[in-house]
Amino acid sequence: xxxxxxxxxxxxxxxxxxEAQIPVVEVKMNILELGAKGGWIMVPIGLLLxxxxxxxxxxxxxxxKVSQKDTTFMSRIHDYLHExxxxxxxxxxxxxxxxxxxxxxxxxxxxxHPASDILFAIENQGAIEISKLEKGFFWVATTAAIAPMLGFxxxxxxxxxxxxxxxxxxxxxxxxNLSSGIYEALVSTVAGLFVGIPALxxxxxxxxxxxxxxxxxxxxxxxxxxxxxETEVAxxxxxxRGFVTMQQQPAFVVPKPEARPVQQSTQELTEEDx
Numbered sequence: 001x002x003x004x005x006x007x008x009x010x011x012x013x014x015x016x017x018x019e020a021q022i023p024v025v026e027v028k029m030n031i032l033e034l035g036a037k038g039g040w041i042m043v044p045i046g047l048l049l050x051x052x053x054x055x056x057x058x059x060x061x062x063x064x065k066v067s068q069k070d071t072t073f074m075s076r077i078h079d080y081l082h083e084x085x086x087x088x089x090x091x092x093x094x095x096x097x098x099x100x101x102x103x104x105x106x107x108x109x110x111x112x113h114p115a116s117d118i119l120f121a122i123e124n125q126g127a128i129e130i131s132k133l134e135k136g137f138f139w140v141a142t143t144a145a146i147a148p149m150l151g152f153x154x155x156x157x158x159x160x161x162x163x164x165x166x167x168x169x170x171x172x173x174x175x176x177n178l179s180s181g182i183y184e185a186l187v188s189t190v191a192g193l194f195v196g197i198p199a200l201x202x203x204x205x206x207x208x209x210x211x212x213x214x215x216x217x218x219x220x221x222x223x224x225x226x227x228x229x230e231t232e233v234a235x236x237x238x239x240x241r242g243f244v245t246m247q248q249q250p251a252f253v254v255p256k257p258e259a260r261p262v263q264q265s266t267q268e269l270t271e272e273d274x
Contacts, residue, residue: 038187041154045147049195052143055136056202063209074223081231086111099129100220107224126217144200151192158185
């Protein structure tokens with residue numbers, strides 16, 4: 001027994017030394033190779049990623065540019081309207097060419113109409129400007145919703161491929177026969193979530209930035225309506241003062257008759273001489 005134990009110990013020691021001498025090969029895989037194992041479903045997921053990032057960059061630049069409010073714009077509109085220079089105010093809006101100025105310009109075109117008509121025209125123009133700023137949001141929202149679904153679809157197709165390979169192999173099932181389908185199932189799921197989660201964040205971020213612009217538009221509308229009402233009140237006050245002044249002055253002054261010297265007739269003079 002001692003001899004057998006000694007031989008067994010020696011054999012284990014030799015095996016350990018041989019295993020230690022065998023170099024460990026580390027298998028590395030880059031992102032492209034990993035993506036290729038996800039199958040054809042990676043193509044639409046990649047396209048959605050590219051489109052979403054491009055739209056996000058373009059929209060965030062536009063919204064940031066619009067968010068830069070001109071602090072002197074409304075003060076100049078105020079001065080023009082108080083001076084009665086509606087045409088000059090309209091030209092100023094055309095030169096600025098921003099969503100805020102286009103809304104004010106639409107209101108200037110309704111000057112002279114009731115305040116409700118002016119406000120309605122400005123709100124309609126504001127809705128048009130908001131829809132322009134929301135251009136492309138659809139694709140970012142679609143990416144956030146569709147990319148995970150595509151990933152899950154790739155999971156199903158990958159598992160179907162794995163089970164199909166298992167069925168064809170019969171009793172000679174090998175892990176290499178299943179690896180292709182399993183790779184496709186797992187990689188496509190990871191890719192769908194990797195694209196969908198950031199896309200949802202980007203969409204919500206764009207919506208938050210747009211809400212800030214909408215709030216500034218509402219503030220601009222209120223400022224413009226205050227200016228219009230203030231101008232109308234000033235006109236009514238001037239008209240009232242002029243009307244009172246006219247009432248205080250007599251409409252027609254009757255001239256007084258001139259005093260004429262009394263002339264004595266020739267007969268009266270003769271009688272006095274006699």
